[in-house]
Amino acid sequence: MEKIVIKIGSNLLVKEKEINKKFIIKLSSIVSKLMDNNKKVVIVSSGANAAGLKYLNLNPIKSLAQKQALCAIGQVQLMKIYEQAFDFYNKKIAQILLTKDDFSYRDRFLNLKNTLIGLNQFNIIPIINENDTISVEEIKFGDNDMLSAYFAIGWGADGLVILTSVDGIYDKNGNIIKNYNEKEELLKIKKTSFGTGGINSKIEAGKMASNSGVKTCICNGKNLGNIEKFIYGENPGTIFLPNKKMKNKKAWIAYLSHSKGKIYINKGAKEAILKRKSLLSIGIEKVEGKFLKGDAVNIYYENKIIAKGISNYSYLESKNILGKKSEEIQKLGNYDYEEFIHADNLVIL
Structure with missing residues (x-):
């Protein structure tokens, strides 16, 4: 794999109601090592809401306007933490905030791809999040699982790692399914406290990405070594085996437009x-x-x-x-x- 998308959920990033800096430093170490080995890596990161709550010393709120404001505030704080963490390894980052429209309209999509080409040429690590400050229902992804799948397809990634707080997808008997099979009856798992997607959105993201030719793995992010295991051929969780890789234009038509x-x-x-x-x-x-x-x-x-x-x-x-x-x-x-x-x-x- 040369091009890898890593999706980090809120429940991995947030510890005791604030951003887990140790986790981000460890993640930065692994991503920097991959970059030094000529891999191209994009991080899809949640956590802006939690970072905003911590920065303002607030409890979770329900007002939509305040939630959007919190994401605007928290995104700055989150990027500061990423920037400081990657500084340890002499790596620089960039922020990209996206909505569905940025993929659906081909001119915007091509502009996004051009930006990524430029960032790769500068050896910069893009950190992606949904633009929660302006997203409305019609253009929301709903969660960053789907955003990571859209991005992996649009970028033409070789691999997508969806890190979560469980070891993968479980069958009805509580055993890990190593290779996803749509006919398998699954164990029902409740959504975690900070996350918005749950296991079903991760499965949908895995199916979408793999159908477009992106090998996808859902695995436990508490062991960040799982990222390298997947990239170098092991199966640390549940893998969605890819179909034949679609040409970029056809992938855009099928899944992004x-x-x-x-x-x-x-x-x-x-x-x-x-x-x-x-x-x-x-x-x-x-x-x-x-x-x-x-x-x-x-x-x-x-x-x-x-x-x-x-x-x-x-x-x-x-x-x-x-x-x-x-x-x-x-x-x-x-x-x-x-x-x-x-x-x-x-x-x-």
């Missing part, structure tokens, strides 16, 4: 898509949603989603060409594409 509409197709179009051919207008029965040219849309056959792609036409243009053959469309004028969605911009789900 925000769908703006729905396209319902006939049987012939479905068979063509499953053979990895383009979607033509003649195979479309109806569309829903106000999508524009270049937007992502979900593709349905008999009300079941089968694919996702980037449309060459808007919903308004589609009304004039649905069900028509390519030669009929060309006669209409101002319709430049033979394909409604080209095979290169289409992903089977």
Whole structure:
């Protein structure tokens, strides 16, 4: 593995209602060693809320406005601790705060990738968190497990380590599942006090990342040596084995882009898509949603989603060409594409 994402949850970072500095110093030591061995590492870190509470000497609060303010205050304190810890090892850090929109809109996503290229060239360690100060429900990840999966996919990481306070995923008998199997019946574990995700969000993140080709491990962060074990081929927890690695553009379409509409197709179009051919207008029965040219849309056959792609036409243009053959469309004028969605911009789900 060359590119690794490490996700740290609040319950590992927070000890007795304040940031556990010893934990961050130990983490910094391991990450610095990996960097010295030519690994590229990104840290996805929670903890801003807890850092804000400690800084202001407050108890947990319920007001949304105050929570957002706490995250703004606490993020500064959290980054100070990371900066001081990495100073021990002569490493420098950068902060990146993200929302879902930063992945969903391709221009923002490409800007993010360019920033990462620049940080790698400077040998800087990016520390990622959700931008809680501006996030609203529509653009929130919900927890940093999903953020770490989005980031690993977008960055094209080789490995994702989700560190938690348990040893991995347990089956119904309380045994660790070494290689995740969706059919396995799982033990129910309650969410921990500071975290927002719980084991279910970690499983969803592991499935999403591995489906895009990122090998993922959920393991116990109380033993930070588990990071190196995973990177160098051991299994310290539960591993999600990766599918064939997707090309960056197709991974973005499948998992990161925000769908703006729905396209319902006939049987012939479905068979063509499953053979990895383009979607033509003649195979479309109806569309829903106000999508524009270049937007992502979900593709349905008999009300079941089968694919996702980037449309060459808007919903308004589609009304004039649905069900028509390519030669009929060309006669209409101002319709430049033979394909409604080209095979290169289409992903089977």
